[in-house]
Structure formats: structure tokens, C-alpha cells
Amino acid sequence: MRNRHAVLSVVAIVAIAAQSTAPARDDKPGPLTVASQGSFFVGGEVKPAPPSAAAGPNAPAGDITVNQMYVQYQVPVNAERHAPVVMVHGCCLSSKTWETTPDGRMGWNEYFVRKGRAVYLADQVSRARSGFDASIISAVKAGKSPPSALPNIIAASHQVAWTVFRFGPSYPKAFEDGQFPVEAANELYKQMIPDLNALLPNPNPTWTNMAALAKQLKGAVLMGHSESGFFPQQAALIDPNGIRGLISIEMPCADMTASQVSALARIPTLVMFGDHLGDVPPGIVNWKTTYEGCNEHVKKVKAAGGDIEMMLLPSMGIRGNSHMLMQDKNNLQLADLILAWLDKHVDK
Amino acid sequence: MRNRHAVLSVVAIVAIAAQSTAPARDDKPGPLTVASQGSFFVGGEVKPAPPSAAAGPNAPAGDITVNQMYVQYQVPVNAERHAPVVMVHGCCLSSKTWETTPDGRMGWNEYFVRKGRAVYLADQVSRARSGFDASIISAVKAGKSPPSALPNIIAASHQVAWTVFRFGPSYPKAFEDGQFPVEAANELYKQMIPDLNALLPNPNPTWTNMAALAKQLKGAVLMGHSESGFFPQQAALIDPNGIRGLISIEMPCADMTASQVSALARIPTLVMFGDHLGDVPPGIVNWKTTYEGCNEHVKKVKAAGGDIEMMLLPSMGIRGNSHMLMQDKNNLQLADLILAWLDKHVDK
Numbered sequence: 186m187r188n189r190h191a192v193l194s195v196v197a198i199v200a201i202a203a204q205s206t207a208p209a210r211d212d213k214p215g216p217l218t219v220a221s222q223g224s225f226f227v228g229g230e231v232k233p234a235p236p237s238a239a240a241g242p243n244a245p246a247g248d249i250t251v252n253q254m255y256v257q258y259q260v261p262v263n264a265e266r267h268a269p270v271v272m273v274h275g276c277c278l279s280s281k282t283w284e285t286t287p288d289g290r291m292g293w294n295e296y297f298v299r300k301g302r303a304v305y306l307a308d309q310v311s312r313a314r315s316g317f318d319a320s321i322i323s324a325v326k327a328g329k330s331p332p333s334a335l336p337n338i339i340a341a342s343h344q345v346a347w348t349v350f351r352f353g354p355s356y357p358k359a360f361e362d363g364q365f366p367v368e369a370a371n372e373l374y375k376q377m378i379p380d381l382n383a384l385l386p387n388p389n390p391t392w393t394n395m396a397a398l399a400k401q402l403k404g405a406v407l408m409g410h411s412e413s414g415f416f417p418q419q420a421a422l423i424d425p426n427g428i429r430g431l432i433s434i435e436m437p438c439a440d441m442t443a444s445q446v447s448a449l450a451r452i453p454t455l456v457m458f459g460d461h462l463g464d465v466p467p468g469i470v471n472w473k474t475t476y477e478g479c480n481e482h483v484k485k486v487k488a489a490g491g492d493i494e495m496m497l498l499p500s501m502g503i504r505g506n507s508h509m510l511m512q513d514k515n516n517l518q519l520a521d522l523i524l525a526w527l528d529k530h531v532d533k
Numbered sequence: 534m535r536n537r538h539a540v541l542s543v544v545a546i547v548a549i550a551a552q553s554t555a556p557a558r559d560d561k562p563g564p565l566t567v568a569s570q571g572s573f574f575v576g577g578e579v580k581p582a583p584p585s586a587a588a589g590p591n592a593p594a595g596d597i598t599v600n601q602m603y604v605q606y607q608v609p610v611n612a613e614r615h616a617p618v619v620m621v622h623g624c625c626l627s628s629k630t631w632e633t634t635p636d637g638r639m640g641w642n643e644y645f646v647r648k649g650r651a652v653y654l655a656d657q658v659s660r661a662r663s664g665f666d667a668s669i670i671s672a673v674k675a676g677k678s679p680p681s682a683l684p685n686i687i688a689a690s691h692q693v694a695w696t697v698f699r700f701g702p703s704y705p706k707a708f709e710d711g712q713f714p715v716e717a718a719n720e721l722y723k724q725m726i727p728d729l730n731a732l733l734p735n736p737n738p739t740w741t742n743m744a745a746l747a748k749q750l751k752g753a754v755l756m757g758h759s760e761s762g763f764f765p766q767q768a769a770l771i772d773p774n775g776i777r778g779l780i781s782i783e784m785p786c787a788d789m790t791a792s793q794v795s796a797l798a799r800i801p802t803l804v805m806f807g808d809h810l811g812d813v814p815p816g817i818v819n820w821k822t823t824y825e826g827c828n829e830h831v832k833k834v835k836a837a838g839g840d841i842e843m844m845l846l847p848s849m850g851i852r853g854n855s856h857m858l859m860q861d862k863n864n865l866q867l868a869d870l871i872l873a874w875l876d877k878h879v880d881k
Contacts, residue, residue, distance in 0.1 A: 234690055379667035
């Protein structure tokens, strides 16, 4: 620990241009062949909706579809040996999380496909291409509901992201051993989009849709990150039937009853946390206690006979990983850890 | 015309299940090889933002990035011969427009790539993975702005979409010769997401970003549809330098000055309209007068020496196309028309 603090005290100050250019790097990994690709939706419910303000006063009332989940996929050639992986992004982000990194390197989506594994990217319900239910906003505009009925929209600032995502101890200081490509932080900020999850019913339709997707795929591994990091477990508690594995990356773990722990213990589970958990202000997220809470969860599932593994990266000698570890400079090294775990615990 | 009316009077009533299942069709076109793929953002501006409500009262103010445009691309092997195509979706939709059709067939994005052309799918600024500026919604919730400051959000109902997209003369009656796969209309409704363009400044940042993208690509063809159908022209008026062609599908054409017409006449242009333009109620969009307005535009550009072509599909013997013609059953036949036009007018 003494070395860690020494590293931390020597922080680099990184100048962030207000406007950045297109990614300069291109790893040119050679052609990619897929057996198939495409997109579709899972779930969705029809509800009556008043005419939108823009449709004009004479427009008839009608129906809209809400709570659907957009899924984009690529299936490599000879993918049959491996369970597909469903990747779900975190707060204030979209499936862009898993694609080309902010500094232009290959993301986990393509890397997993190149390693022979089908990948399904899901935009959370109420985000990005999944859309959201705008009814309450239009009702407030029309004077039919009070402003207090509007959702608490999460729109994280650059400054909040810097420390919550653990790029450094305070904005704009970076950890000297930090793995996040902070020179491209402006490109990350462009993927940070408003989070409307406050609009969602309970249970979150993303959980239900993830369980349904795993079943539709006749078996899949569910992976979540941060806000969605425990969604795989929530999906498994709704319907474990298609779920062959749970991968949870840097997330708060919910309190589970003994019977819930017992249900989760039937599914192989990997949990991963990065570095500097105690080295950022604990204001919005206290990563140290969040990790400790998840470690308790891991112990409980293990005690219930579960095949569950906690990968705390610095304890494995892998230093400097941020919260956005799928975009960190060593992102493919971490992907290899996950792929090896999948080979051993899911595809065995 | 007599035959057309006869066809119209014999309409099929289509039962629409409230909840549809996953697409049943899969065309299995064989493996696809791409030289590269990925995603990035074009544009974006940094603005100060108050802490979001969810961040808590003690959160510091900070900056957010707005007006960026998310772009997802695939470049086929040996794409050098052909200008890349940038596809931009219409109102209440996302780039899903161009992907797998509602009934599970190949979309134009993949078909163009298979035909050797790089494709860039852009989510409009304020939509889908491009995100939107939520500041005013949070300000209204916080009591700092009146409800009237909220945007007019367009959330088209199933019923409105049915006639505006020209699936039939009235919901849920379908045109007997209609090309849209109405049995999968529920899957289309899932791609219809709230349109927040009312939040955007003028000029629309999507226009500016489309022009910038064409330049960044060192030459590209811009394609728009419906709400975005005239965006290629708007982009060209901002900066024509990267723009090698304009493709406009079923859109309102803006009034142009003589000097604007002259500027647009320097770029090869294709305009495409489908069938049944006068056979749906003209309430929200009057397709007949919209077509006529665009036909006037085409004549003006032609008179100014432009290489511009209007493809009115029924006048070419291609019947029954809806407004969502990139998803119609004959979508690849229409793609072939566009690809042949590109070969002849852009890549010549």
C-alpha cells in the first residue's frame, strides 16, 4: 500500500482541449468476418397515449410502444462452441460503451466477436435507440401534470465523471498509473447522454428483457457495468432459464435474501473491480464500500455453493484501471481474463 | 389512374397483435467480411450545466457536451472504388431505420456494405446514441423555468404512423399492393422513439455535423429520409467540400434562393418518392403536395445545370412502396436503383 500512495501523490495534470478531433489511432486489426449481424427489439408494451403536442390539437389519441429494448448483434463464424454474451452499459451511457474506445482502439464488442463469441449489445430501456416514454414530459408541458412529476434526469458533468469514473483524484488531475486514455476524455464525454431511468416502472423492464433475450438465444451470458452491473442478477431472479453466466463489472450489489442467494448460486458468476477504489472523493459513489458490499455478496454466494469469482484487478497485479475499464488502455488484456473465465466456467 | 383507384378500394384489414414475437424470417445471406468497423462522434460543444437533480444539492456545477452526432460504420474490403454513404434517419426514428427490417430481412446498411460501399449510420443530434441536452427539462423540474419552456416532443402513435407512413388509407387497413410488411408493424413501432429536435439550435447541428463528416471522410454521399431528407442539401449549403452526392428520400423540400439552387446544382442529386402519395389523409403530412414541391425543386436545380434525378417509383412501374421504403418488401430492389445511380453519377 505504501507504493500505491506514492504513486497517487504524483499526479499528472492533463490539459483537456474544449474540442477534440477525431480519434487518431487505428489499430488496423485486419478484416473481420461474421456469419450474421443485425438488430431487433426485445419486449415492449403498448399503451394509450394522448396526441403529442406537435401533432396538433385535432390529432386523434392513439397507442405508443414503450419499454422495448434495442439489441444489436454480430455472430462470428463457428460461434456454436461458445455461449453468446449480452453486454449492457451503465448510467448516462449507451452501447457505445463497448465499441471503439474514445482514443480509437477496438472495443470489447468486436474483440469478443473476433474471439469466436456472439455479442449482443443492448441499449437500456429508456436510453438511446431503445427510446423512452415521453408522456409525462408532454403532460407537464400541456399543464396536465405538475413540474414535480418530471423525472430526475441524470446528466453527469465532465467534472463528476472524472472522479466517479476514477480517472484521477480531482478534475483534471489524472492518476500517474491510470489506464484510461485521458487525452481522449472529450470523446468519452460525447457518449455521456441523459439517463431517464427514473421514468421506468419496477421491476426495471431492462431486467425482464435481458432474461427474455437469454431465453430467446437459448442460452446466453449476461454482462452489466456500473448502473447495470447487477442487472444480470436481477434478470436471473426474474427468470434464470436462459442464463448461463453472470458478469458484473464495478457495480453496487443489492442485498439478497437467502433464497435469492441460493438461486444466484446456481449460475457461474464473475465480478470485476478496477484500481484506485479508495483514491477518489466518495461523494457520489463510494467505490471502496461498494466493492466491500459486493465482496460480501460474493462470499454469501460462495457459501451457498456457487461458482463465483471476484477479480479485484490490483490484487492480481493489474494496476491503474478506471471505472471505464472496457475502454482502458489494457482493455483487451481484461477481455482476455473474461474470455478465459468463460471458457473455464461457462463453456466447459 | 383508374386501376390505381380500383386497387385502393380493395383494402385488406390486417390484424395487429398487441405484442409481437421476434422476427421469424432470416435471409441467411452468407458470411460478411468487413475491412474495418466501429463508431465515433462528429462535432459537439461544451457548455456549463447546473448539477443535475439526481446529483444532489451539494454537487458542483460542471460542463456537459451537447450537439455531438454518433456515427457507426462498416467499411468493406476494397471499398476504395466507391464513395462512402452516410445514412441519416427521419422523425421519431434512429439509425435502426437502415438495419434489419421489422420482419427480419437485411437492411440497406448491410446491403450497401455487401455491394462494396462503406456505410456510416448517423443518429441525429438529440436522438438515440447522440444524446440530447436535458438542461431545460431539469430546469423546469427545479422550478427555474416554466413548463411552457419544455420542448414539443414528437411521439408518433401507431395510428398516426400507419397513414403518415402510408401502410394503408386508414388504420389498420392496408393497401392491397402495399410493400410494407404490415404483419411486422409492431416491430416498427418499437423503433419509433421520442423526437427532441425542438430542443436544437438553428442551424440544426446535424446539418453541420453531416458536412463535417463528409469532409473528414475526404468525400461522401449524404442520404436523408423524411425529416432528414433535405438535410444533405442543408449540409451542402453549410460546407459542400466533402459532399460528393445528395440522396433525398420522401421529404419536404425547402424553398431555396437562386444562389442556393446554383450551389446545390454542383452536386449530383437523387430524389426518391414511393407510391400512394395521394391515397392517405393529408392531415399531418400531405404527401402529394410534398412531392410536387420537391419536383419543383428538382426542376429548378436542373434548370441551373444540375445533375439531378427524381425517381417517382410508381411512374417507373414499381408499385405499392410506403414511406418506409428502405424496409419495404422490395427494399433491395430500391437499393439497387440507388447503387446504380451512384455508380453512374458519383463514382463515374
